[in-house]
Amino acid sequence: MGMQLQGKVAFVTGAGQGIGASVAKAYAREGAKVAVIDLTLDSAAHVAKEIADAGGEAMAVACDVSDRSQVEMAAEQVKAAWGRIDILVNNAGITRTAMLNKMTIEQWQQVIGVHLTGAFNCLQAVVGGMIERKYGRIIYVTSAAGVLGTIGQINYSAAKAGILGMTKSTAKELARSNITANAIAPGAATPMTEVIRTDERFKEKYLDxxxxxxxxxxxxxxxxFIFFASDASAYVTGQILAADGGMTIH
Ligand SMILES: NC(=O)c1ccc[n+]([C@@H]2O[C@H](COP(=O)([O-])OP(=O)(O)OC[C@H]3O[C@@H](n4cnc5c(N)ncnc54)[C@H](O)[C@@H]3O)[C@@H](O)[C@H]2O)c1
Structure with missing residues (x-):
């Protein structure tokens, strides 16, 4: 086990699979207590058990981040067990892909609801204690889609661009409380990217x-994600780091 997050408490949303699951496991290996947050208790519990089996400490919590009262309850549950939350990773995300003239208002609202309102709900649920203790690490997850725009994803591109603004406002507003806020733009092989990675129409074009x-x-x-959660990034705030194989070099 590493020691970079020894004694810290992390709240990782969308941690039942994909990037969030690997972040939860990596944080636990670095000594953090990790609240594994996802829509269903089954998926969260699966990851929490993997962490426990590897000798780490984790708690599974079912919570839809777009639902404010569920987020408040989840944060209370974690604080009741572990006393505080030091690290928030706003990772939960969905796509609802459709060309813009065909996109339904529900598809628009669902994506905005999970990424933007969800991140805001989690921020408000954890930030009070961080301000009191004058310590916190807030990590947002954005995307190349928020910088470059993507076809068939006006909802997702808008949400991910919005997260860039949230990152910068969070960083400026909370700097006086010794809380950093940064964003990561990942590009990874997860269920979310399965279609563009496997569909013959997109596969080659995307890899190019x-x-x-x-x-x-x-x-x-x-x-x-470890870097932005650890003391190694103490003097870094309001930044966007793309871990995307160079896709957004410009
Ligand atoms: N995979 C990529 O290449 C890529 C690229 C850019 C950005 N991202 C972003 O990274 C993050 C993680 O993506 P991933 O690829 O691991 O996706 P994924 O689909 O594999 O996992 C997302 C997780 O979030 C959970 N989730 C969805 N809605 C939720 C809600 N309302 N409340 C709580 N949990 C919810 C899902 O159940 C799932 O476990 C997302 O924010 C995504 O937009 C991913």
Whole structure:
């Protein structure tokens, strides 16, 4: 076990699979107590058990981040067990893909609801204690889609661009409380990216845009999340770090 997050309490949303699951496991290996947050208790409990089996400390909590009262309850549950929350990772995310003239208002609202309102709900649920203790690490997850725009994802691109603004406002507003806020733009092989990675119509075209020529595994993205959660990044705030194989070099 590493020691970079020894004694810290982390609240990782969307941690039942993909990038969030690998971040939860990596944090636990670094000594953090990790609240594994996901829509269903089953998926969260699966990851929490993997952490416990490896000798780490984890708690599974079922919570829809777009639902404010569920988020408040989840944060209370974690604080009741472990006394505080030091690290928030706003990772939960969905896509609802449709060309913009065909996109339903429900598809628009669902994506905004999970990424933007969800991140805001979690921020408000944890930030009070961070301000009191004058310590906190807030990590947002954005995307190349928020910087470059993507076809068929006006909802997702808007949400991910919005997260860039949230990151910067959070960083400026909370700097006086010794709380940092940064964003990571990952590019990884997860269920979310399955269609563009496997569909013959997109596969080659997409890989051509990645200078490193391949997708990352979620485990290759997790170290960046450790960096922003640890003391190594104490003097870094309001920044966007792309771990995307160079896709957004410009
Ligand atoms: N995979 C990529 O290449 C990539 C690229 C850019 C950004 N991202 C972002 O990274 C994050 C993680 O993506 P991933 O690829 O691991 O996706 P994923 O689909 O594998 O996992 C997302 C997790 O979030 C959970 N989730 C969804 N809605 C939720 C809600 N309302 N409340 C709580 N949990 C919820 C899901 O159940 C799932 O376990 C997302 O924010 C995504 O937009 C991913």
């Amino acid at each position: 845009r990645i200078p490193l020529g391949r997708w990352a595994e979620p485990e290759e993205i997790a170290p960046v």
